[in-house]
Amino acid sequence: MAVPDRAQTATRLLRSSAEHSYDPDVEIDWEAPLVAGRWFTPQHRSTLYGTDLWATLSEEQRITLTRHEVASIASLGVWFETILMQLLIREYYRADPTSAHAQYALTEIADECRHSVMFGRMIDKLDCPVYRVGAFDDALGRWIAATATGPRMYAAILIAEEILDALQREASTDETVQPLVRMVSRIHVIEEARHVRYAREELARQVRAAGTRRLAFDRLIIARAAYLTGRRIVNPEVYRSVGIDPRAGRRAALANPHHRETMRWAGERVVAYLRELDLIGGPGLSLWRRSLLL
Numbered sequence: 074m075a076v077p078d079r080a081q082t083a084t085r086l087l088r089s090s091a092e093h094s095y096d097p098d099v100e101i102d103w104e105a106p107l108v109a110g111r112w113f114t115p116q117h118r119s120t121l122y123g124t125d126l127w128a129t130l131s132e133e134q135r136i137t138l139t140r141h142e143v144a145s146i147a148s149l150g151v152w153f154e155t156i157l158m159q160l161l162i163r164e165y166y167r168a169d170p171t172s173a174h175a176q177y178a179l180t181e182i183a184d185e186c187r188h189s190v191m192f193g194r195m196i197d198k199l200d201c202p203v204y205r206v207g208a209f210d211d212a213l214g215r216w217i218a219a220t221a222t223g224p225r226m227y228a229a230i231l232i233a234e235e236i237l238d239a240l241q242r243e244a245s246t247d248e249t250v251q252p253l254v255r256m257v258s259r260i261h262v263i264e265e266a267r268h269v270r271y272a273r274e275e276l277a278r279q280v281r282a283a284g285t286r287r288l289a290f291d292r293l294i295i296a297r298a299a300y301l302t303g304r305r306i307v308n309p310e311v312y313r314s315v316g317i318d319p320r321a322g323r324r325a326a327l328a329n330p331h332h333r334e335t336m337r338w339a340g341e342r343v344v345a346y347l348r349e350l351d352l353i354g355g356p357g358l359s360l361w362r363r364s365l366l367l
């Protein structure tokens with residue numbers, strides 16, 4: 074696989090950032106009321122869509138569930154972006170500040186700063202709790218933020234960015250979805266296209282530079298990141314918003330063929346790319362199988 078030159082890509086991405094960057098404070102009408110009867114994710118993307126539990130919910134409850142589901146995904150987005158910003162700033166610390174590559178890393182951090190503010194405001198506007206990750210993933214996140222470099226760093230970034238991208242791309246054009254969610258999704262999709270490009274190319278370069286032993290360990294960490302993103306995209310606590318026990322809701326979601334298909338569809342592109350780079354396999358394969366992404 075031919076990988077474009079690092080400086081060339083960074084220069085192009087810097088130009089695109091200058092032309093297409095959005096300030097959510099200006100672009101989004103935060104005062105506008107939510108529209109009654111609109112979904113917060115396309116309804117067929119709800120984790121419980123089509124299940125027996127779904128059949129017991131009224132239309133209003135179903136809409137409430139999608140409201141909490143999108144807040145949960147945005148909460149995971151903030152968590153993930155906060156880790157990403159730390160990774161990029163650590164790389165930047167060691168880099169040459171006159172290089173386009175280093176300057177682009179800093180520009181991406183600026184994008185993520187705006188995104189996290191935007192997601193935070195959206196969760197607040199939706200009047201939902203911030204759905205935080207559990208203790209194990211919290212510790213894992215801190216460890217990754219403090220230490221990750223090379224293939225495992227860029228692969229983990231890519232998995233989260235591409236899955237979110239697939240979901241938001243669809244939501245941004247769906248007329249049944251709340252205008253606020255559509256706008257937030259649209260801004261994020263446009264700016265994340267650059268991030269995906271940067272991470273994809275950098276990952277290919279890093280894989281080429283890494284040794285066999287390094288890659289074997291990284292495959293395992295990448296599998297754990299896939300497992301987390303695929304299985305924890307929605308926090309089971311969301312089910313309380315419609316009177317469903319979180320454990321029962323989670324069980325139903327994991328067994329739900331519609332939800333499983335959603336995750337497989339959302340992961341399709343990144344899985345194909347990671348396979349191309351031979352990053353899926355080894356002892357982490359069982360984590361991948363349970364991630365719902367394969």
Ligand SMILES: [Fe+2]
Binds near residue numbers: 188261265
């Ligand atoms: Fe972002």
Ligand SMILES: [Fe+2]
Binds near residue numbers: 185265268
């Ligand atoms: Fe990003």
